[in-house]
Amino acid sequence: MKAMTYRGPYKIRVEEKPDPTIQHPNDAIVRVTRAAVCGSDLHLFHGMMPDTRIGHTFGHEIVGVVEVGSSVETLRPGDRVMVPFNIYCGSCYFCRRGLFSNCHNVNPNATAVGGIHGYSHTTGGYDGGQAERVRVPFADVGPSVIPEWLASEDALLLTDAFSTGYFGAQQGDIAEGDTVVVFGAGPVGLAAARSAWFLGAGRVIVVDHLDYRLEKARQFAFAETMHLHEVGDIVLALKKATGYLGADVVIDAVGAEADGSVVQHVTGAKLKLQGGSPVALNWAIDSARKGGTVSILGAYGPLVTSVRLGDIINKGLTVRGNQAPVKRQWPRLLEHIQAGHIRPSELLTHRFPLEHIAEAYHVFSSKLDDCIKPLIVVGEE
Structure with missing residues (x-):
């Protein structure tokens, strides 16, 4: 698959990487359709975050289509899903209290933070979604099916920024x-x-x-x-x-x-x-x-x-x-969107194909062309 890879501070490129595989029966593989570049991705890009390793794929704002999940019960192949940036088990001391961003079972460094897609080995070393496919652990508790009435780009902004x-x-x-x-x-x-x-x-x-x-x-x-x-x-x-x-x-x-x-x-x-x-x-x-x-x-x-x-x-x-426990915010935000109070996708100002993601980082990082937030178009919906 094609994926953005980190080559060192201020250096990224799109490369061919092996497709992600199921490592646990509750994993899902999601074919990414839309991703985004987050301001916190720039901290990685600039070399600010520790243990950001060469070859790591960034991206924690992800929507896509489920391809496979062997024992996942809440999702089916073909479901259009939004994936919260948090990776969490749903059953530990912290998850039971709604502190999904502080999950104790998904990161060897969990005394500091839980797991995050595409955010260095400090947060578990999980590859992110600025790629054609991404492995989503604990798929029964993290991602949710996008309501039919909700546009994918509005859903994308709910995975982190909004x-x-x-x-x-x-x-x-x-x-x-x-x-x-x-x-x-x-x-x-x-x-x-x-x-x-x-x-x-x-x-x-x-x-x-x-x-x-x-x-x-x-x-x-x-x-x-x-x-x-x-x-x-x-x-x-x-x-x-x-x-x-x-x-x-x-x-x-x-x-x-x-x-x-x-x-x-x-x-x-x-x-x-x-x-x-x-x-x-x-x-x-x-x-x-x-x-x-x-x-x-x-x-x-x-x-x-x-x-x-x-x-x-x-x-x-x-x-x-704290890192936001994203999924906890969704019910209320979905009400606001459906009522017409907000349209999160209004924050998106630029669109780039995955092949041009280095340009997206450059434009966003350098504050060029009045860029507020870049959308990465990865695949067909």
Whole structure:
């Protein structure tokens, strides 16, 4: 089969790889029809995440058609399915509590995180779906048949980006009338901003440094916006905008690659001595009011230094973060889609065939052509 493969930082190509095989009776093989490039894929692409091995296939946003699953009971060959980025067993201590992203049985490094499709050996070493076929473990509990009324490209955004954004808003415990600030107007930040309204926000402010993404925040998320480079001190600007109290809820949808100091860039991106720059997280901490909540959606490596722990303690902040338990968000999001409240595929701005996926990474990573999120067309539906 054809598959995207990692050849080192900033180097990917499409190669022929062996087709995936059934390794356990509850596996399924899914023929991929649509995939996407996620902002967290860029952390892998840039060499930010540990134990990303040569030859690994990325891609954790996947829809496709079931080809085979020997003892799978919930799916049949020919079913059109959406595959959550989480790989989980459905029966361990954490899965029984709905913490699918923290499954204890799918990753040798499970003390830190569960399994994720196509996200390095830190998350289990599973090949991802930027390929013609993908092995899906625990197929009875992860993937779901796509409702007939749901377009595949809307389903694709539920496999990570929109579900993660919705989860980030949930983590904020937004109360009626709260002011919510979102750092980062990428797909996940835009989804979080839009979702904040569903959970009762009275005001939503999105911060970014790119005009076209801020315009998308105004159009898609109905948010106020602040341009990072036009307001001077962003924390002071947000304090002024909130009566010098700070926001009730702040969502960090930026993560490891926020622009930081030269030292942070060298130690994080080059030497990998920390999990990226904590600058966006520190802005979130400083922008929250005393007693407020910080919700972390941005992806970080295992070590992030220079986080303002003293400010968290002294301000009495609640800080919450996790990989989103994607499937838990689907029932409510499907209701919103069916009611016409949201159309997640509006976040997709570019389409590339699998053969041109290197160009997709280049355009997305370099913020070219007003790219919000690239779709990868893999096969016929």
